[in-house]
Amino acid sequence: MSKEKCDVLVVGAGTAGTYLSWLLAKKGYSVITIEKDEREKVGKRLDVIHFETDRIEEAGIPPFKVGEPDCIEIRDTSIVGTPDFTTEIKIRAFQTIVRLTPFLNRMYKVLEADGVKLEFSCLFKKLLFQEGRIIGILAEKDGIEKEFHARIIIDASGKTAVLRTALPEDYGVETFKLGPNDVMYVLLQYIKWTDLKTSHPATDTGYNWWLLWFGPSYHKDDAILGVGSPGSYENAKLAREDFLRRANLPSYEIIKEEQGMTPYRRPPYSLVGDGFLCIGDAAAITYPFSGHGVTATWMLCMIAAEVIGRELKNEGFITKERLWEINSRYFKDQGAKFASLYMQLSGILNFKEKEWNYFLKKGLIYQTGEDEEIPEPNKEYEEEMSFGELIKFFGKLLWGIIKRKLSVKHISRLISANGLAGKIKKHYEKYPTSTYEFDQWVEKSEELWKKKKGATKHLANVSIEYH
Ligand SMILES: Cc1cc2nc3c(=O)[nH]c(=O)nc-3n(C[C@H](O)[C@H](O)[C@H](O)COP(=O)(O)OP(=O)(O)OC[C@H]3O[C@@H](n4cnc5c(N)ncnc54)[C@H](O)[C@@H]3O)c2cc1C
Numbered sequence: 001m002s003k004e005k006c007d008v009l010v011v012g013a014g015t016a017g018t019y020l021s022w023l024l025a026k027k028g029y030s031v032i033t034i035e036k037d038e039r040e041k042v043g044k045r046l047d048v049i050h051f052e053t054d055r056i057e058e059a060g061i062p063p064f065k066v067g068e069p070d071c072i073e074i075r076d077t078s079i080v081g082t083p084d085f086t087t088e089i090k091i092r093a094f095q096t097i098v099r100l101t102p103f104l105n106r107m108y109k110v111l112e113a114d115g116v117k118l119e120f121s122c123l124f125k126k127l128l129f130q131e132g133r134i135i136g137i138l139a140e141k142d143g144i145e146k147e148f149h150a151r152i153i154i155d156a157s158g159k160t161a162v163l164r165t166a167l168p169e170d171y172g173v174e175t176f177k178l179g180p181n182d183v184m185y186v187l188l189q190y191i192k193w194t195d196l197k198t199s200h201p202a203t204d205t206g207y208n209w210w211l212l213w214f215g216p217s218y219h220k221d222d223a224i225l226g227v228g229s230p231g232s233y234e235n236a237k238l239a240r241e242d243f244l245r246r247a248n249l250p251s252y253e254i255i256k257e258e259q260g261m262t263p264y265r266r267p268p269y270s271l272v273g274d275g276f277l278c279i280g281d282a283a284a285i286t287y288p289f290s291g292h293g294v295t296a297t298w299m300l301c302m303i304a305a306e307v308i309g310r311e312l313k314n315e316g317f318i319t320k321e322r323l324w325e326i327n328s329r330y331f332k333d334q335g336a337k338f339a340s341l342y343m344q345l346s347g348i349l350n351f352k353e354k355e356w357n358y359f360l361k362k363g364l365i366y367q368t369g370e371d372e373e374i375p376e377p378n379k380e381y382e383e384e385m386s387f388g389e390l391i392k393f394f395g396k397l398l399w400g401i402i403k404r405k406l407s408v409k410h411i412s413r414l415i416s417a418n419g420l421a422g423k424i425k426k427h428y429e430k431y432p433t434s435t436y437e438f439d440q441w442v443e444k445s446e447e448l449w450k451k452k453k454g455a456t457k458h459l460a461n462v463s464i465e466y467h
Contacts, residue, residue: 016280017156336428347417
């Protein structure tokens with residue numbers, strides 16, 4: 001059997017694997033990235049996708065140009081509609097509207113120019129171990145098996161996490177598979193408005209109550225009608241039906257449909273093992289409020305490239321301990337913010353339709369403003385309020401209760417979820433800097449996550465459980 005050696009072996013040439021492979025090759029290391037799909041077909045499951053513009057810049061991705069095959073538009077605002085359809089709120093949102101497969105193919109050329117060896121139509125089959133430690137993988141290309149040996153192996157295989165879930169239970173990285181309550185089921189319909197005389201929701205309008213949105217598509221008279229729900233595609237379909245029954249939309253034609261799942265759960269407590277790292281959907285790293293995963297993982301990749309880049313300079317096996325800094329730097333920062341937001345969501349998702357109306361109209365969820373003065377959302381994806389803002393916020397909550405627009409039960413759930421969110425954030429910020437206190441830290445994390453309460457959203461035709 002043929003064998004190939006390199007410094008870094010990455011499984012999966014989606015947005016996560018592509019980016020980290022590139023960063024490591026630019027540091028001068030030999031990187032091989034294997035991908036089961038054909039080169040022109042990677043990412044075909046999705047077409048139009050949104051990237052957070054500030055994060056693209058931070059990650060140092062070669063700039064997008066509107067009109068090129070991989071970039072439809074660069075936007076700076078979105079609209080949020082209230083469930084009673086009486087109010088639309090303009091919010092600041094810097095998004096680059098990307099076509100996924102052309103983007104990946106543009107990046108593949110950049111990667112190859114910087115020395116990454118890309119192996120397409122090459123399927124990961126199993127991990128190879130020596131004395132209980134990962135030393136390589138077995139893969140298959142064109143019916144022929146081949147071994148790849150590397151000093152570090154990276155799982156960037158997406159939701160199936162083919163490497164992470166194949167690790168021995170005691171390897172130090174959780175091996176969970178994503179179940180129906182760990183993902184958002186997303187249905188997308190690419191639509192064309194056919195009655196142009198009647199007004200329709202503007203491009204990039206979201207209706208949080210149904211977790212439904214009209215995203216930008218190829219042309220201005222097109223849109224992508226998207227809807228997401230935990231539990232099943234059926235839940236998402238029913239939520240869309242409930243919305244359509246109420247929304248009174250002008251006529252449209254469905255051009256094509258897509259569907260998929262995006263992780264909606266906490267990542268494994270450790271992302272690293274001996275000679276191993278997981279990133280992207282394989283590590284369940286997505287923005288808790290949007291389910292977007294692409295640029296969220298790039299922040300982890302930047303840390304990983306620094307640590308791996310340093311460790312590869314030194315001799316010897318790259319142990320879990322030598323990679324630990326990836327865990328501690330990631331979880332103390334973005335990991336802590338995401339854990340907190342994820343906890344907060346369980347408080348927010350309890351609200352009923354009329355409460356959402358109140359929250360949105362009173363500016364309790366999004367800060368709003370006039371045209372050029374629309375405030376920019378906190379780039380770090382966490383809400384920090386001044387004392388004055390906090391008083392105003394609680395004043396509006398109190399007023400909502402007095403006016404019977406908000407229920408005491410739901411507000412107390414929100415306050416308790418916020419309290420827990422604060423605690424989990426502080427706890428993640430204290431992520432151990434070495435493996436030494438890890439077990440203790442996990443124990444305390446488990447205690448806190450167990451306190452997270454589920455929420456149920458009651459639509460007219462379905463009740464959706466959020467775990
Ligand atoms: C409908 C929908 C809409 C979304 N919209 C957005 C959005 O607008 N913005 C955003 O940021 N995120 C969005 N997401 C989430 C986003 O798509 C993912 O978070 C992101 O693509 C994850 O990238 P990844 O590289 O980790 O995984 P993937 O993109 O899944 O890449 C993994 C790669 O590994 C390969 N692979 C798998 N198994 C093997 C194997 N055995 N051997 C070799 N190769 C293998 C796969 O073929 C694949 O190419 C959306 C998700 C869905 C479902």
